[in-house]
Amino acid sequence: MLIEYENFCLRVDKVMARIAAAASAAGRAPDDVKLLPVTKTHPAEAVIFAARYGLPAVGENRVQEAVEKQTQVPMTLRWELVGHLQSNKVRLAVAHFDRIQSVDSEKLLSLLDRAAGELGKKLPVLLQINAGNDPAKFGADPADAPHLLEAALAKPHLQVDGLMTIAPLSNDPQVARRTFANLRLLRAGLAARFGAPLPELSMGMTSDIEAAVAEGSTLVRVGTALYGVRE
Numbered sequence: 001m002l003i004e005y006e007n008f009c010l011r012v013d014k015v016m017a018r019i020a021a022a023a024s025a026a027g028r029a030p031d032d033v034k035l036l037p038v039t040k041t042h043p044a045e046a047v048i049f050a051a052r053y054g055l056p057a058v059g060e061n062r063v064q065e066a067v068e069k070q071t072q073v074p075m076t077l078r079w080e081l082v083g084h085l086q087s088n089k090v091r092l093a094v095a096h097f098d099r100i101q102s103v104d105s106e107k108l109l110s111l112l113d114r115a116a117g118e119l120g121k122k123l124p125v126l127l128q129i130n131a132g133n134d135p136a137k138f139g140a141d142p143a144d145a146p147h148l149l150e151a152a153l154a155k156p157h158l159q160v161d162g163l164m165t166i167a168p169l170s171n172d173p174q175v176a177r178r179t180f181a182n183l184r185l186l187r188a189g190l191a192a193r194f195g196a197p198l199p200e201l202s203m204g205m206t207s208d209i210e211a212a213v214a215e216g217s218t219l220v221r222v223g224t225a226l227y228g229v230r231e
């Protein structure tokens with residue numbers, strides 16, 4: 001069961017207010033931080049709500065689920081993959097997503113580049129970094145990030161927009177904050193070393209929006225605060 005559209009609008013406004021408050025506390029402009037609604041596990045109406053509201057993109061974490069929803073959503077909006085991508089789903093993912101945020105290996109880079117070339121696309125990607133060194137999370141080791149970025153920048157059919165991370169689950173808010181600070185510093189170092197702008201810093205979810213915005217997030221990926229708890 002999904003919430004009503006009116007309720008969704010109130011929830012978006014609340015999340016926007018959280019972003020704005022955190023941005024202003026950090027001396028940042030509120031519109032430097034974009035909101036990506038994460039519609040995974042929710043029906044296609046969740047995507048339609050986002051489009052009706054005027055949000056330009058949604059995040060999904062499974063390729064097949066997104067492909068099915070796309071047939072049920074009449075509006076044009078951008079689809080971003082935020083979940084782990086298996087090699088055998090690469091072609092389908094490249095055909096159905098506008099950006100892939102979960103690129104964490106050289107193997108995946110090569111497969112994505114080849115598929116994008118075959119489909120005549122230049123595919124925007126983010127490199128997913130395990131900035132909290134969480135054994136339970138996907139993402140490249142921060143120490144491997146330079147190598148991964150160098151490989152990514154050499155791919156003719158990929159465009160590297162920036163970095164993504166997921167904070168470890170913890171009751172201590174400082175854990176998320178430190179994770180996001182790590183990603184911010186990593187991006188600054190990589191941007192300087194490779195002369196790559198890496199404009200996007202995708203970090204922050206329902207429980208850690210404030211910490212992420214404080215540490216420079218440009219894109220928060222929010223599911224629960226917009227659509228309710230997933231079953």
Ligand SMILES: *Cc1c(COP(=O)(O)O)cnc(C)c1O
Pocket residue numbers: 038040061082083166204205206207221222223224225
């Ligand atoms: C599910 C998911 C989100 C949204 O999480 P919430 O806590 O529901 O806001 C964000 N990013 C990724 C990668 C996810 O898988």
